[in-house]
Amino acid sequence: MAGKNDPNHKREIWPGTLVLMVLKSLETMGPQHGYGIARRIEQVSGQELLVNYGTLYPALIKLEQEGYIQSEWGNTENNRRARYYRLAPAGRKLLAEEARAWQRAHDLLARFWRPQEP
Numbered sequence: 001m002a003g004k005n006d007p008n009h010k011r012e013i014w015p016g017t018l019v020l021m022v023l024k025s026l027e028t029m030g031p032q033h034g035y036g037i038a039r040r041i042e043q044v045s046g047q048e049l050l051v052n053y054g055t056l057y058p059a060l061i062k063l064e065q066e067g068y069i070q071s072e073w074g075n076t077e078n079n080r081r082a083r084y085y086r087l088a089p090a091g092r093k094l095l096a097e098e099a100r101a102w103q104r105a106h107d108l109l110a111r112f113w114r115p116q117e118p
Contacts, residue, residue, distance in 0.1 A: 021044075
């Protein structure tokens with residue numbers, strides 16, 4: 001059983017970042033089904049993050065209800081029916097706002113790792 005100190009242990013997605021990763025994945029890849037979004041997040045993280053489907057699908061439903069993404073049924077590469085999600089204009093705006101907020105948070109935290117001036 002892989003523990004947290006195991007280098008092959010996957011980490012869960014940090015609170016507040018799943019929406020940003022979903023929106024960015026859709027912006028980058030275009031329309032994707034849930035499985036494709038999950039694989040993209042895991043791929044970009046270098047297999048470091050574990051996407052929990054019990055968290056992903058409710059997030060997709062919430063994003064759609066709030067008008068940030070849109071969906072429609074389609075067929076996968078394996079000819080299976082799947083719901084495909086795409087970024088809505090409101091989602092592009094939210095993505096830009098969230099990216100700026102995360103950059104500000106990153107910059108703020110980076111100050112704590114810089115050598116302090118006397």
